[in-house]
Amino acid sequence: MTVESTDGAESPDEAGSAAAADEVALVARAVGGDRAALDEVIRLLQDPLYRLALRMAWRPADAEDAVQEILIRVVTRLATWRAEAKLLTWAYRIGVNYLLNLRRQTPQEARQLSLDEFRDDLADGLAEADYQGPEAALLAEEVRLSCTQAVLQCLERGERIAFVLSDVFELSSADAAWILEVSPAAYRKRLERARRRIRAFMDSTCGLVNPEAFCRCARRVPKAVAIGRVDPDRPVFTAHPVSASGRGVAEAAVQLSRLHDAAAVLRAHPDYAAPQSKVDAIGALLRSGRFPLLE
16 A cells, blocks of 8 residues: 655654764764764664554564564665654655565465454364463463454554554554654554554453453463464464563563553553674665665
């Protein structure tokens, strides 16, 4: 899909104070050829942009490919940043535009699976009791993290990114509207559609949100393992590296235990880190002369 655009879209309300002097100085040094400054810019942006890509692309392998492309686009356009927004907010705009127009579909997108169909899918094969086998707690958490990723894929991309920016990344409406290049009113309308659909699904389906709902992560484990959505030997989300100063699986679970609304369940993921191998590859590409660096 193409990003909706508004001519002369206003910068975020916080832009005046958001573009801190140290960010401006750092970017100036990077644009001027300081490799250490460029590496610092990449370090600041790599994990947030990876988490954005992961929420939109679902699978880590696809998110890794996407963040590599996004970071290259960000760095090669760095000279165009005019401090109209925070550096990360500006980078999100580039990342969102790339992700919304990505030709590759996620499996859920390819199946065009609706939230109603996904609810039926979760009900099929749900065990009568919690799974008690090896690594029961870890596998239940893997089911939760995988399921909340899948829920987002049932939204069309415009609604998905609106929900992710606001209710997962907790950006202001002004910032999110600026990232999407739409008016704040148009953004709020899109966000409310996404919220309404997510709330209805989670309230009718997810026992973490509504104790009366039918689905329980621990009861979904046997079916998820049987159909290959969860691999006990190679968990995707519970074993994923996290940022050095970010929250891990346990911290996210503790946060979730205190909050039981739909947005909190989808937000309570670890602070995943971009794979260092991909980051190193980006640095090598930028130094290879293949890209017109900072032009």
